[in-house]
Ligand code: FES
């Protein structure tokens with residue numbers, strides 16, 4: 001009698017990911033999202049589970065330097081692609097400037113959208129150090145905020161760009 005075939009369910013799948021510069025060996029089946037790995041396995045809770053269906057942007061993280069909705073990204077699809085969450089970006093000069101500007105401008109109220117906004121803005125300023133208002137609004141158009149009306153968020157991102165430009169002698 002031949003041995004029963006190994007069922008896919010019987011295999012405990014794991015995957016190794018680069019999360020904030022650290023190799024993380026995590027449990028994830030083929031349908032496990034990056035957001036689930038981040039929040040439920042690694043307890044990195046800055047990325048928020050808002051809609052969990054790709055609409056609100058609260059779960060935004062950087063993958064390969066590009067903002068991505070982690071609720072729509074499969075963990076196995078992120079192999080050999082650096083993942084950076086807000087926790088891993090906090091100390092960059094860009095994120096420090098953004099945090100200062102958000103605080104100074106009152107660019108958040110409940111704060112639920114703020115981590116995703118900051119990650120999206122961080123990627124924007126990496127690509128465009130001096131975005132105009134339209135560029136900021138475009139970059140953040142996938143990040144919903146129920147509280148602020150967006151004007152202060154947009155102003156804060158532009159203030160951060162100005163501060164970074166001044167800090168680098170206007171060459172940023
Ligand atoms: S939780 Fe991912 S887009 Fe809303």
Ligand code: FES
Pocket residue numbers: 107108109110111112113114144145146147148
């Ligand atoms: S500050 Fe509340 S959702 Fe944006």
